[in-house]
Amino acid sequence: MMSKRTEVHRSPHKQNHDPEVAASIISRALVAHVAIAVDGQPFALPVACAPYKDELLLHGSNASRLFKALMDGTPACVTITHIEGLVVARSSFESSMHYQSLMALGSARLIGEDEKRPALQALTEHLFPQRPTELRESTVQEVSATSIVAFPLNEISVKVSNGQPKDKDIDMDSDIWAGILPIKTSYGEPIPADNLRPGIPVPEYIATWVVG
Numbered sequence: 285m286m287s288k289r290t291e292v293h294r295s296p297h298k299q300n301h302d303p304e305v306a307a308s309i310i311s312r313a314l315v316a317h318v319a320i321a322v323d324g325q326p327f328a329l330p331v332a333c334a335p336y337k338d339e340l341l342l343h344g345s346n347a348s349r350l351f352k353a354l355m356d357g358t359p360a361c362v363t364i365t366h367i368e369g370l371v372v373a374r375s376s377f378e379s380s381m382h383y384q385s386l387m388a389l390g391s392a393r394l395i396g397e398d399e400k401r402p403a404l405q406a407l408t409e410h411l412f413p414q415r416p417t418e419l420r421e422s423t424v425q426e427v428s429a430t431s432i433v434a435f436p437l438n439e440i441s442v443k444v445s446n447g448q449p450k451d452k453d454i455d456m457d458s459d460i461w462a463g464i465l466p467i468k469t470s471y472g473e474p475i476p477a478d479n480l481r482p483g484i485p486v487p488e489y490i491a492t493w494v495v496g
């Protein structure tokens with residue numbers, strides 16, 4: 285939902301109101317940047333994230349300043365960015381990027397004890413699909429050392445930039461190349477842990493993992 289605070293002023297034509305675009309940005313995200321102000325100084329921190337019904341899950345150590353603040357309901361700004369290409373224009377001024385980005389404003393909801401394990405499971409499943417089926421259960425100590433919050437997604441903005449180079453008339457006779465260089469993010473070949481017991485194959489489900 286858009287508010288006065290989430291109305292795009294700069295390049296407003298790039299604001300996207302399609303809930304499916306927002307959902308796609310969130311479902312492809314492994315990392316969100318979470319910004320809070322501490323004594324007037326903003327700090328923007330990258331953390332792992334996962335969709336959780338109509339909220340976004342964020343987790344961290346109980347000792348983290350960020351998570352202590354989020355658990356206290358400190359207002360925060362969460363952004364997710366996917367860079368999809370470089371716009372290689374005929375001048376540096378017009379050179380830019382293709383992107384899809386989402387900003388959410390609000391205060392996080394602390395996930396209570398009874399909801400903590402399923403929420404942590406949802407986070408692991410998002411980041412490492414199918415992995416929870418073969419992982420041992422987290423210990424009580426592991427769960428209690430972790431804070432997990434759900435960030436609301438009811439005050440968001442989405443900005444999408446996907447245009448052609450918008451070169452000026454003075455550059456249109458130029459002989460230099462211009463165009464789009466797509467950026468693809470992907471996983472590489474799995475590297476076994478140095479201490480892996482011999483004969484343990486890479487699980488088949490890892491081949492299904494994709495980024496973005």
Ligand SMILES: Cc1cc2nc3c(=O)[nH]c(=O)nc-3n(C[C@H](O)[C@H](O)[C@H](O)COP(=O)(O)OP(=O)(O)OC[C@H]3O[C@@H](n4cnc5c(N)ncnc54)[C@H](O)[C@@H]3O)c2cc1C
Pocket residue numbers: 289290291292293294295365366367381383384385386387440441442443
């Ligand atoms: C990968 C990437 C690279 C960028 N590089 C640059 C750059 O080099 N220089 C530059 O000036 N800008 C860049 N931008 C755009 C930048 O994020 C801002 O949109 C822009 O600077 C305008 O800022 P503003 O404070 O004037 O926004 P305003 O339009 O005044 O912001 C008003 C509201 O619009 C929404 N909003 C603004 N920007 C975004 C966004 N990116 N995503 C989602 N919601 C948004 C927020 O809700 C915000 O509160 C980049 C964006 C991305 C994703």
